[in-house]
Structures are given as structure tokens and as C-alpha cells.
Amino acid sequence: MTDAVIMCNLRPNQLEHHAALRAAHRLGLKVLLLTDQKADVAPSLLAEQIRVPTYDIAQLVAAGRDLARRYKVAGVVTWSDRDVLGTAELARALGLPGLSPEAAPAFRNKHLTRTALSAIPEYLPRFARVTSLAELERAAEHVGTPAVLKPTGAAGSIGIFEIHGPGDLRPAFDELVAYTRPEVHPIFATSTGELILEEFLTGSEHSVEGYVHEGRITLAGITDKTTLAPFHTETRHVFPSALPDTARATIARMAGAVIRELGLTDGVFHLECKWDGERSRLVEVAARVGGDHITSHLVPLATGESFYENALRVATGRPPVSATAPALAAGVQKFLAPHAGTFRRFDGLCEATAVPGLEHLVVDARPGAVVRVPPEHYMEYALGAALVRSGTPAEVTAALDTLQSLVRPVVEP
Template sequence: MSTQQPVTLLCLASYEKGAAFLREAKAQGARVIFVTVEKLRDADWPWEAIDEVYYVPDFSNEDDVLHSISYLARAEKIDRIVPLDEFDLYNAAMLREHLRLPGMGQTAVRYFRDKLAMRMKARDAGIRVPDFVPVINYDDIRAFMDRCPRPWILKPRSEASAIGIKKIHAPEVLWRTLDELGDRQSHFLMEQFVPGDVYHIDSLVSNGDVVFAEAHRYANAPFDVMHGGGIFASRTLDRNGDESATCRALNKQLVQDFGMHHGAVHTEFIRGRDDGDFYFLETAARVGGAHIAEMVEASTGINLWAQWARIEVQRARNDAYELPEQKQDYAGIIISLARQEHPDLSAYQEAIAWKMEKKHHAGLIVRADSQQRVDALLHEYMTRFYEDFHTSMPAPETSDDA
């Protein structure tokens, strides 16, 4: 099998991310066609890795996207369509089905995008999930509130991270909120609130097998950070510990049962504080956000974006994918909104693997050869972040507000 077989990737990007994917795809010899939105025309894209670029006003009009890419396909032989952001998954699936290209179609992709579909799929696969109900039938909702203790969580089915999530403490608050949502309410679900620690597993999948997986634990649940104004932090779990083993096993089962064949996966579980059980929260067919990829690379040497690109190109050529040798270090990340426009992180020097450069944000990654050392550094640096930089702002209601 020749590795010189020409491969053309069409990459969709609603947000500025995936530069390492684009660079590695080009390094692997692929032709890279890039489609993004007008507002990101001047973003810091790796132009040297992009062969053709096209701009759309936005990706919200499915017919416009379909017609535009179909017109492009008259002259371009597209082999794979890659969504670089979670919000591009539906369009990528729609285009694959219309153009009859390999990859997840519209039904399969719902398990990685629609929080109701993924919960039902996980429950059917025997994976424990918090009790939930779709916001569809009012009798079902009343039954849910009767059997499930307060508070309840109201979640958008297709937003990312903790965006748009509300904690509901009383039935009258729920009904008032649903009235405000109007016809949009069927795009939500209600879920049992399970207090506990939240874990995330960041993995790579090739030919249906999980070829790489790193388990991590957030210092604070993403919901608490976004809605409570805290500091975002996460770190590598002890690879020989029971928590890591459980997370990896659950992630492997989920990938197989959900029908994921190739790509990157970010999955979250919560360990109930009251019973110690792990519950599925959500999964996404993408690289984790909030610079989790940089943390994974710091601890393992594996760049999730670059390896995802290699998987896509090599499967298009029918070549076997091999994961590079990985390190066994540990890493942790801290990110906070900052009072200063350009926070000065020069006083943070010990074990630093990466520092964030973004207005009104302070962030860093630490790396060490033991989990204990990373934990100690995160504790020290988080305390100092609150004193040196931390501020907060109201949580966004939708991704457009983020």
C-alpha cells in the first residue's frame, strides 16, 4: 500500500482550534481544504498548511452548507470530512451522507452530540447514568420530579461544556423556565443532580480500538467553574490506580457500544459522593477543550490533534496507524479569568510546561514525574492565582455568548 496515495481532507471550523491537526495533515502529504466562518478570516490559522480556504457567513443554514460544499466537490475529489469543533459535527455528518463519504452519519453522530441520545445509548449499554427525562411529555416530567430528589439539572441537548445548564430547585421554577423556552424546550433534558468529582478521559480511536487513553480529574466540576466563577483545573490520574482503571474501562466500553471507529474522543464521568459509583455524563467526538490537549502532550508527549490527523490520513490510504512511543510523566492545568488584560506569570517558574497567552486569562501547565508533585504544585498555584489574577463573569447562556 503506497503512502503516496493522494488524500484530500475537507476541514470545518466554527471556532479557532485545530491548528496542530491542519499542520500534521499537511505534513502527512494530504491536500487540506479549509472552511471556516467569516468572523475568523483574520484568525491565526496555520496558512502554510492550508491548500484552499473558503469562508461562509456561518454554518447554521444546512442547505447553504450542503449546496456550497457540493458545488466545491464538482472540482475537488474529497476523501474525508473532518469537523474540528463539536459544533461542526452535525454538518460534517450531513455532508458525509449526502456525498456518500466514509465516517459517522447523522444517526451515529447524535450519540456524540445530543446529550439525550448519548444518555439513552449509555443506559441501554448498561453504563450507569444519572436519572433523566427528556423535556417532551409533561406527565413524564412530573413523574421524574416525584421520584428524583431536588435539585434537578436542566441541560440543553446540544450545547458544549456546561453552557446553558441550570440548576432547578422547585417545580414552579421549572414550569416558568419551560414557558420562557417556548418551542425550544424539547431541545432540553432534565437530569438528577449527582454531587461528586468529575473525571475526563481523552482518547484516540483507530479501527474501533482505543489506542490511547489518559484519565484525568477536574479540581472543580465544569458546571461549578462556569456558574460559580471558580478556577478551572485538571490533572492526570495515577495510571496504576483504581480510578484510572475504571475510567479507562468505561471509556473503552462506551467507544465500542457507541460505534466510534476513528478519531479523538473526550468523555466525562462523575463519581457519586454518596455511593462512590461512576456515572456517565457526556462524550464528544473531538479533542477536549480548555487546552486539555496541551496538558496531555505535556504528560505523554502525544499531541491529540496531530495523532487524529494521522489517523484520518492513514485510514484514507488504508494504511495501519501506529501510536508513537509515549512518556509516563504527570501534568496539571490551571486556567482563570484575570483582572489584568495581560497577566504577568513570570513569578510562576517551577515545573512549568506551558503558559497561556490570552487577554484577561491566566493559565499554565505543570509537569512532573509523579502525581503527588503535580498535586502539590496545583494546590500552591491555585491559591496564588486567586490572589494574583482571579476574577469572574456571568456564565454564558449559549455558545454564541461564550
């Protein structure tokens, strides 16, 4: 009987979720999909698809057990934060490799992450958990300013507010308490109204992508990130990092220490950090692949190494396979709505196709779609993206600069 892998939902972007399905196909794995919403994919890439409310962990585990009675299930995997807790419980129930249910909460709650890392405080900013305005005011005295206020249980850079003085506290608190409710998004069901205030970290921003097999950590590499103030929306990623060797080695040591301390022994991780020229400190860490096409496309475009294949290898109890080809570089530029309104079109797409190194142009919004922007909404204003591959990070950055100048989202107020 052919081995099968249970996937708990797919990435929301078609380019990314097809990469996951094709990776399973290349490894000879049947795909069993547990999903909230029916996925529109080629039938040949799925052995079975079951609708189940995956935020309900009991129902998710029950559906997974049913599949395990009918298929030879070798692994369980999630591609996003939302299913980290449920996937951990399902892997335990089926006796498969994966993040333990005991370790999983620290990968889904930023306050639990920091308290679990108390043995390595040199990698942490000052922080405090906040559930009321009075707590926030006391926390500001401890943390100081500038600071950042954000939800403990969010994902994808949702809800990040800069705090520069006492006058910023109440407006940010009111916005976030209104937003971090399960009726706004079910991801907040286990952290309703729970926020964290932490020291504003200076320096460049990066992510670390890697795997863990039977406790052994393997890094796929480090990504350079660009964010947009004031909400720290991620707008660009370049892989591999252009940082000096010494900086990358320091970041790698920090990543290894964090992953070991948090107890991830089998799985993948996406860790975000800041580098200030002397030391690296943690922003957040997730027990899933990196989004924004980082692991689906940038890593394989630059290295020839399929991060998704390695994620599936680790999930099915096998070690990852490292790349052997000479490294190139790859990057992604996101195209954001300039303001709220109705999306009409992209101008400049034809000119963009002539940019050297262009691999993909991605359109995520349909003409006529209503667009909201932060702080009203954080997930609607990324309208598309461009992916580039070239010989060096500098060449990739130059190409992304050109694409950013050419491609213009047209949004009518």
C-alpha cells in the same frame, strides 16, 4: 496529488487551532477550511479557506463537494460539537471515514444519548426529558433531589443548574428556557427549549480521550477535572489521572461500552464521567476532541503522542499511533473573571513565568472587553489559562495551585 483534509471550523483558541493546522502539516495533508468566520492564520498552513454558514448542513455539504472536485480529499474533521452533525453528513456524502449520520444525533443531544444507552443502564444516572414546567415538576418526582437541570443540546458545560428542592425548579427552568434559543446561540436550533433533569452524581469528575478506527477503540488516557460550583464550570484539568489502576480500568471499560453502544466506528471521542469510589457513570460524551487544551496540549506534553495527528490519521482511514516515550504529566488552570464588568489586565503574570514547569500562559480576553458571568452568560468569563508539565500529577497540581494564587484577573465592575 497531495491528500487534503477538510476542517469544519477551528477551535476558538489560537493555541489550539494552530496545533491542529501544524498537525496536518506534519502529516503532509493540505488543509481545506470551511468556516463561518475568516480565520486569521498563516497562509502557508491553508490550501484554501471558504466562508460558509456551517450550521446550514446543506450548504456545508455543497461546499465540501465543491472542494472534493478540485482536491484529493482524504478526510473530514471537526474540532467542536457544533459541527458534529454536518461533518457526519459531509463524510457520508464524500464516501470518507467518520461518524455516521445515523449515530451522530446521540452525540449532540444528551437525552438521545441516554435513550441510546438503554442496554447499559448501570452507567447512567436517572433522567427525564423536560420541555415545560409541568414536565419538570413530574420529572423531579422520578429523578429526586439533588438533581441537575441542563440543556440537551449545549456544549462546554453551558447552562448547568443544581436542583436541591422544589423551590429551585422554576427559577432554573425560566433561566434555561430563555437561554436555549437559536437567537441566543445557533447551537440550540435543533433543541430549542429542550432540557434534561438527571440525578446529581457524586464523586470526582474525569474525562476519557480516545480514538476509534474501523471499530477498534484506543484510549489516549483519562483526565482529572476540577469544576466550580454552582454552575459546574470546568476550571482545571490534569492528565493523566491520579486515580488508582482499578478505578482507571473501570472507567475505561465504561467508556468502551458507551462508544460501542453509540455506534462510533471511526473518529475521536471525549467522554465525561463521575467516579464515586465504586462505580463510574456517564455525564456526557462527544464525538470530537477534548477542549480546554486537553487534547491539543496536555496529551502530547505528557505522552509525546499528538492527539491531533491521530485524529487526522483516523479521519483519513489510518490507525492511530501510540506513544512510546515514558509518561510525564501535564495540566491546565483556567483564570475566571471574579464578577461581571470590564476586563483590564492580569496581575501576577511576571511572577507566573518563574513557576517550574510552566509551558504556556494564554490570554483570551483583550483589555476593555466586557465580561458577563453565569447565569447571564457562560462563555465570556474564562479570561486566560496556564499550562504546566512536570513528572507526576501531584507536581502538576502543586504548580497549578501556585499559578492560581499568583495570576489575578482585574475586572472593573
